[in-house]
Amino acid sequence: MPREITRVGVVGLGAMGAGIAQLCVEARVETVGREVTLDLAERARDRIAHFLTRKVEKGTLEEAARDDAVGRLTLTTELAELAGCDLVIEAIVEELEPKRRLFAELEPVVGPDAVLATNTSALSVTEIGAATERPERVLGMHFFNPAPLMPLVEIVRAELTAEDAFETAYAFGTRLGKTPIRCHDTPGFVVNRVLIPLLNDCVRVLDEARVTPEDLDVGMKNGAGWPMGPCELIDLVGIDVHVHAAEALWEKLREPRMAAPPRLVAMANAGLLGRKTGRGFFQYDQR
Numbered sequence: 015m016p017r018e019i020t021r022v023g024v025v026g027l028g029a030m031g032a033g034i035a036q037l038c039v040e041a042r043v044e045t046v047g048r049e050v051t052l053d054l055a056e057r058a059r060d061r062i063a064h065f066l067t068r069k070v071e072k073g074t075l076e077e078a079a080r081d082d083a084v085g086r087l088t089l090t091t092e093l094a095e096l097a098g099c100d101l102v103i104e105a106i107v108e109e110l111e112p113k114r115r116l117f118a119e120l121e122p123v124v125g126p127d128a129v130l131a132t133n134t135s136a137l138s139v140t141e142i143g144a145a146t147e148r149p150e151r152v153l154g155m156h157f158f159n160p161a162p163l164m165p166l167v168e169i170v171r172a173e174l175t176a177e178d179a180f181e182t183a184y185a186f187g188t189r190l191g192k193t194p195i196r197c198h199d200t201p202g203f204v205v206n207r208v209l210i211p212l213l214n215d216c217v218r219v220l221d222e223a224r225v226t227p228e229d230l231d232v233g234m235k236n237g238a239g240w241p242m243g244p245c246e247l248i249d250l251v252g253i254d255v256h257v258h259a260a261e262a263l264w265e266k267l268r269e270p271r272m273a274a275p276p277r278l279v280a281m282a283n284a285g286l287l288g289r290k291t292g293r294g295f296f297q298y299d300q301r
């Protein structure tokens with residue numbers, strides 16, 4: 015039986031964490047958002063308030079409902095503030111060691127039955143869970159960018175995940191209005207196992223076919239029905255996030271298509287990270 019969730023913690027309020035926190039407060043769940051500085055946390059709350067205000071302006075949300083939703087989000091820099099959470103969703107930097115450290119620090123803070131979820135894109139949920147004393151309660155809840163708009167959440171069963179924790183996360187995904195799918199902890203799970211090598215291919219084609227990013231995007235939107243072109247999509251996901259995920263898949267699978275194309279690695283090294291830095295394949299106004 016899924017357990018009842020009354021309070022959720024979200025650790026890391028970058029684009030994904032803020033999107034997940036937005037979903038939680040819109041689903042009327044008390045939410046504690048943790049960032050390393052209050053300034054970063056407040057920026058995430060402003061971003062959530064901005065998107066909810068757009069809904070009010072478009073007539074899909076009442077003003078009072080927006081205020082209630084924003085009011086359900088508590089900000090903190092202290093992990094100890096997550097003590098009363100039934101579920102904690104981690105969305106920090108996409109690197110194994112910081113995630114393992116966080117889970118080890120988080121475990122003694124929360125109650126023994128709290129479910130601990132990682133939003134990792136391509137790291138092993140089992141390896142993250144192995145940093146805890148009770149890996150039965152650790153699983154993946156993998157949302158897609160932008161989390162408030164993309165319907166899917168992958169519920170990832172690690173080697174030692176217990177059935178009740180898994181079904182609790184699945185039911186919570188439904189409560190957030192998402193379409194959850196159940197999958198196992200294999201590299202890239204379901205969607206990224208397919209999407210990351212495909213996006214890598216798209217970047218390689220830029221050089222091979224001597225096509226511009228603009229034309230490649232036009233091609234994939236109009237010739238393959240993609241809602242967004244691959245260059246625009248990688249800019250949205252973040253060049254660094256994509257490179258990390260591709261490297262993680264390459265590490266595990268050793269398939270050449272998984273390896274990040276040098277062009278993307280160079281962009282990441284140059285700080286051209288996509289929308290979040292205002293420049294990737296394309297230029298953006300920052301917000």
Ligand code: 3HC
Binds near residue numbers: 135160162206251
């Ligand atoms: N958070 C919250 N709300 C947002 C938002 C965000 N990041 N971005 C936009 N919105 C809101 C805005 O208020 C916007 O309205 P406004 O422009 O009037 O203010 C509203 O949503 C609608 O936005 P759009 O008009 O841009 O919506 P579209 O109909 O164009 O659809 C899309 C946008 C859903 C992103 C669509 O382009 C799409 O499906 N793109 C593909 C995205 C995709 O493939 N994502 C997966 C990436 S892979 C991944 O995440 C895996 C990871 O592990 C790497």
